[in-house]
Amino acid sequence: TQLLEQSPQFLSIQEGENLTVYCNSSSVFSSLQWYRQEPGEGPVLLVTVVTGGEVKKLKRLTFQFGDARKDSSLHITAAQPGDTGLYLCAGGDSWGKLQFGAGTQVVVTP
Amino acid sequence: EAEVAQSPRYKITEKSQAVAFWCDPISGHATLYWYRQILGQGPELLVQFQDESVVDDSQLPKDRFSAERLKGVDSTLKIQPAELGDSAMYLCASSRGRGPLTGELFFGEGSRLTVL
Secondary structure, rough: OOOOEEEEOOEEEOOOOHHHHHHHHOOOOOOEEEEEEOOOEEEEEEEEEEOOOOEEEEEOOEEEEEEOOOOEEEOOOOOOOOOOEEEEEEEEEEOEEEEEEEEEEEEEEE | OOOOEEEEEEEEEOOOOOOEEEEEEOOOOEEEEEEEEEOOOOEEEEEEEOOEEEEEEEOOOOOOEEOOOOOOOOOEEEOOOHHHHHEEEEOOOOEEEOOOHHOOOOEEOOEEEOOO
C-alpha cells in the first residue's frame, strides 16, 4: 500500500506543452523529495522540499510543497523529450525513512 | 564520480532456489537502503541500515528474506526460497546522513530478478 498517491498515473504530451504532476497524502512529512527514473536505472533526485508552502525552481521544473506538508506538485514548462521518465515523489519521516509513491510516467513526444 | 554498485545486474532463477544480491554504497555513506520495485509501481522499502544496525525492516518478509551489513559498509540481501511473486527490481541506495537528516538517496542501477 502506497501512502503517497500520485496523479495522473500516465501523461503523454507534445514537446513544448506544460504539465503538472501531483503527490498527495493524508500523512504529514518532514520532507518531500522528487526523483526521476529512466528505464533500467535507479531513481535520481531532482529536489528536496522541507518547509510548508516552499516553492523551488530547477530550470523549467517548479516544485511546490503544500502548506500542511501533506502534498506536493511538480510543474514542467515547455516539456522536452529529455523530460520523459517516471517521476516519483517520496515522503520522509522523522526517522529518515523514505516512502515512495507509485509514480507518474511522463512521455514527451517531439 | 562515486556510485552505488550492485550485482548481479540480472538474475533468473527457478522458484524455491536461493538468490543473493550485493550492494556497495558510496564510501562514507552511513545509511543503506534496500528497496523492491515491481513493474509499474514505486520502490517499496524492505530494510534500512544505519551503519551496521537495522533501523527499519518492518516490510521485509522475514520468513524468506534476510539482509545484513556486517561491517557497516557493503550489504547482502538474500531470498530463500524464491517465489514467483518475488520477480522485481531490487534497488540499493545510500545516503550520507543519519536519522531525519539522511538527505539525498543515491541509487544503484538495481538487480532485476526473474523467478520462473
